[in-house]
Amino acid sequence: MLADSSNENTVLWSLTAPPAPTVEIISENLSFDVVIVGAGLTGLRAAVSLAEAGTSVAVIDAQRIGYGSSGRSGGQCNPIWRATPDDLATEFGNTQAERLIQATLTSADDLFDDIRRLNIDCGAEQNGWFQAAHTRRQAASLKKLASAWRKVGAEIEDVGSTGTQAGVGSPAYEFSLLHAKGGFVQPLALTRGYAGAALANGARLFEQAPATAMERKNGKWHVVTPGGILTAEQVILATNAYTDTLWPGLRQTILPMVSISLATEPLNAEQQASVLPGRVTVSDSRLAIYFARYDSDNRLVFGCVGSTDSVKTFGGPGRLRKGLRTVFPQIADIGIECSWAGRIGVTPTMKPHLHEPAKGVLAGLGFSGRGIAMTSVMGRALARKVLGASNSDMPFPVTAIKPMALHGVSKAFVPLMAPTLSTLDQASVVLDRGLGRLSKEKDRT
Known part of the structure; x- marks a missing residue:
């Protein structure tokens, strides 16, 4: 049992990660080649590449390393989009797609190769990911998704009822896709590992250093913090769901939705044999998605969509418990050690944005539930862009900032999304069961 972990909003990862590296507090004006705002997975992965290339780089954070999404996510590496390759071509054009x-x-392989190369202790396991359908309609949709991605080389297996229930250890699903490349990490440990690698290559990291203003003077950017002004040729904004008003309009490009999670007490050997055997991960097709994976000490981490930075809002603990009972009824009464919430940066198209709003300024954000895999892709891309790569070499289109229409109204409704989506999910299950009964009766007649 974790010490002092009974309270809600206690993040498991902060209790089990290796110690954070020693960082600095800004107390004077400093000059660098690059300043990165945001000490999460994206910013720190960019810092690793830049520092390895010999660039003078500083990373600053308003709070501490991994405070935001990077220290609060489920830590699952889910390496595929919800869109098909043809959908991507329609959205971006063939070349960019x-x-x-x-x-x-x-x-996924690039991420786990990174972890090995940098010798990061983050409980990384690449055992596969079950993407499970909670209704027959969603099963049909997933089959089409898998077929489309297999045509371009993805390793995805269609898994029927028996294989799904055995592989996931759940009676809740009758179809799934098994993504061989999927896996999981301890996200805060990975973030701290990137921080250590960046420091080892000469980067400087500063905590408790909110960027309060940016101004371009004499050909350089001046990033203002309470402790001093940092001057740089290039600035990378990597604040994702915790983006504020530092750059006009950037916060309005995403919705800061919320993921809530719980961690059970460690499962014994018998329980582990029936819940996610093989230490795979699972996430399903609900609008208010359920997901689960183990940590290194055999706790089950189970999550769903939340409402605010407090797990308690609009019955969050109840949704978590109900979801756990639905997916894994065999451990319905297991003890819970802690629960927490974290924001997810979601874009209208559910894919990240790479912006270049001004000369010498880049921003990468909006990972929409694919952050463990895609922050690594984005961090490396941002570094390459700073080092001189062209837009035509970027995995994401480089665009100007375009705020969402009615962003303020949409953001105000974010707390209501979790209960609303959960209600819609319940209705879809009831409808699916009703259609199933009608189909059986029709077959009998």
């Missing part, structure tokens, strides 16, 4: 498709196909 091909770059994104290739980056997607290699994203």
